[in-house]
Amino acid sequence: MSTLQAMTPKLRIRGLRKAFGAKQVLDGVDLDVMPGTGMVVIGGSGTGKSVLLKCILGLIWPDSGEILIDGEDVLTAKPARARELRDQIGMLFQNGALFDSQAVWENVAFGLLARGLVTRAEARDVAAKVLSQVGLDAGVGELPPAELSGGMQKRVGLARAIAAEPSIMFFDEPTTGLDPIMGAVIDGLIVDCVKRLGSTSIAITHDMTSAQRIGDRIAMLHEGRIVWEGEAESVMRSGNPLVDQFTHGRRDGPIRMALRK
Amino acid sequence: MNLVLDPVAALGRLVLGLVSLLGELAIFTIAAVSGLFRPPYYLRNFGRALMEIGYFSLPVVALTAIFTGMVLALQSYVGFSRFDSQSVIASVVVLSLTRELGPVLAGLMVAGRAGSAMAAELGTMRVTDQIDALSTLATDPMRYLVTPRLLAGLIALPLLVVVADILGVAGGFLVSTIRLGFNAPAYLQSTMTYLHASDVISGLVKAAVFGFVIALMGCFHGYRSRGGAQGVGGATTAAVVSASILILALDYVLTQAFFAP
Numbered sequence: 001m002s003t004l005q006a007m008t009p010k011l012r013i014r015g016l017r018k019a020f021g022a023k024q025v026l027d028g029v030d031l032d033v034m035p036g037t038g039m040v041v042i043g044g045s046g047t048g049k050s051v052l053l054k055c056i057l058g059l060i061w062p063d064s065g066e067i068l069i070d071g072e073d074v075l076t077a078k079p080a081r082a083r084e085l086r087d088q089i090g091m092l093f094q095n096g097a098l099f100d101s102q103a104v105w106e107n108v109a110f111g112l113l114a115r116g117l118v119t120r121a122e123a124r125d126v127a128a129k130v131l132s133q134v135g136l137d138a139g140v141g142e143l144p145p146a147e148l149s150g151g152m153q154k155r156v157g158l159a160r161a162i163a164a165e166p167s168i169m170f171f172d173e174p175t176t177g178l179d180p181i182m183g184a185v186i187d188g189l190i191v192d193c194v195k196r197l198g199s200t201s202i203a204i205t206h207d208m209t210s211a212q213r214i215g216d217r218i219a220m221l222h223e224g225r226i227v228w229e230g231e232a233e234s235v236m237r238s239g240n241p242l243v244d245q246f247t248h249g250r251r252d253g254p255i256r257m258a259l260r261k
Numbered sequence: 262m263n264l265v266l267d268p269v270a271a272l273g274r275l276v277l278g279l280v281s282l283l284g285e286l287a288i289f290t291i292a293a294v295s296g297l298f299r300p301p302y303y304l305r306n307f308g309r310a311l312m313e314i315g316y317f318s319l320p321v322v323a324l325t326a327i328f329t330g331m332v333l334a335l336q337s338y339v340g341f342s343r344f345d346s347q348s349v350i351a352s353v354v355v356l357s358l359t360r361e362l363g364p365v366l367a368g369l370m371v372a373g374r375a376g377s378a379m380a381a382e383l384g385t386m387r388v389t390d391q392i393d394a395l396s397t398l399a400t401d402p403m404r405y406l407v408t409p410r411l412l413a414g415l416i417a418l419p420l421l422v423v424v425a426d427i428l429g430v431a432g433g434f435l436v437s438t439i440r441l442g443f444n445a446p447a448y449l450q451s452t453m454t455y456l457h458a459s460d461v462i463s464g465l466v467k468a469a470v471f472g473f474v475i476a477l478m479g480c481f482h483g484y485r486s487r488g489g490a491q492g493v494g495g496a497t498t499a500a501v502v503s504a505s506i507l508i509l510a511l512d513y514v515l516t517q518a519f520f521a522p
Binding site for chain 2: 054059083090094097098100110111160
């Protein structure tokens with residue numbers, strides 16, 4: 001890897017803004033994620049973490065700003081090139097988002113089939129191999145997603161996200177709805193998969209235990225901006241009053257939860 | 262509160278909302294139809310939609326057509342016997358069915374059965390992030406979900422109407438010959454004498470338009486549904502109501518275009 005490549009962030013976000021009506025959800029987000037780094041974005045509910053990921057994925061179009069993948073702005077790139085850049089991203093959705101009309105193996109191999117990387121005849125075996133990487137038996141591949149527990153659905157979602165060996169991985173609230181043990185299992189699988197693929201990852205969560213397990217660095221999103229960023233191990237003693245209140249779960253502090261009166 | 266300006270503002274909001282909705286529908290339709298002319302083509306999805314709209318709607322359409330034909334024969338007999346014109350019953354039944362009742366009633370039945378199912382399926386996919394997941398797996402959701410259903414609607418409804426026409430005429434034939442004492446060969450000859458190819462073709466063209474509209478409304482309302490179970494329920498209702506109204510309105514427009522003096 002050349003020095004220039006080493007210095008170019010895998011993902012760079014500059015001045016990202018997005019409003020829904022009068023509500024300014026993202027208000028100038030700046031964030032760099034270096035290659036091979038695990039970044040975790042923390043923040044309260046409704047602070048725009050999911051909107052940030054959706055903007056990067058192209059599911060929501062931001063009002064202004066830059067989103068650079070490998071130094072190229074996906075917002076100004078030609079549609080075909082933007083698709084190529086975004087095709088590097090694998091995504092684990094909060095609730096799995098598995099296609100309930102298809103068997104588990106079809107879910108896992110979906111991206112590979114869509115990209116023409118495997119034939120339908122090969123897909124079942126490839127899916128079984130990927131399922132084994134997340135600790136699931138090949139027999140699970142024949143089941144419909146509705147028959148799986150929440151933890152198994154998360155594993156299948158993870159298998160689907162890693163099947164095409166993406167160089168960037170997104171995890172949306174990976175431990176939400178899971179018991180602490182299953183949460184730890186999913187976090188462990190995420191770390192293993194990201195390490196094995198050498199991917200750059202971004203996770204969004206408000207589970208601090210999970211954030212410290214899967215992140216090398218942590219950034220906090222508050223009122224549409226990144227208000228703090230640092231090493232994962234330093235987050236509990238950041239010295240930032242916003243981060244301190246959030247990480248220690250204090251009711252009193254500078255963060256005021258928006259409540260409807 | 263301003264008694265003059267408030268109603269004007271409300272009317273303005275209504276008009277703007279309607280224009281915005283129509284614009285959204287136009288963009289949605291163009292995006293979906295353009296998928297017919299550019300690969301990839303999702304033949305499995307097309308086949309599945311064809312079965313869902315066509316084959317599985319066959320019983321309800323068949324029953325509707327048979328009973329409509331039977332009732333039409335009875336009512337025509339009662340009405341025309343007042344003018345001593347019972348001999349025209351066969352042609353009244355066949356012309357009413359092929360030109361109007363076959364396509365309209367089949368359309369309304371399919372809107373209730375398949376249109377609602379489409380809206381519910383796509384709505385659920387939307388609120389569970391499955392549509393977003395498709396985008397992250399190198400698949401255009403419009404081409405994958407919507408285009409095959411529009412094509413299936415366009416093809417399936419004319420096929421259903423052919424069946425409905427035959428069964429409706431058969432229903433009228435049975436009542437006329439068994440209950441009303443008509444001579445069977447004479448009834449059939451009267452049916453065929455006054456039936457022109459244009460009567461059947463106009464009905465099939467109407468059916469194709471109605472099939473497209475049913476699929477379009479089902480997909481459009483399902484695709485843009487928001488807010489969980491309530492949103493999906495609202496999308497389903499909107500799909501059936503809008504498709505039914507459009508079927509009746511377009512029936513007049515098409516009849517005017519085909520047969521107006």
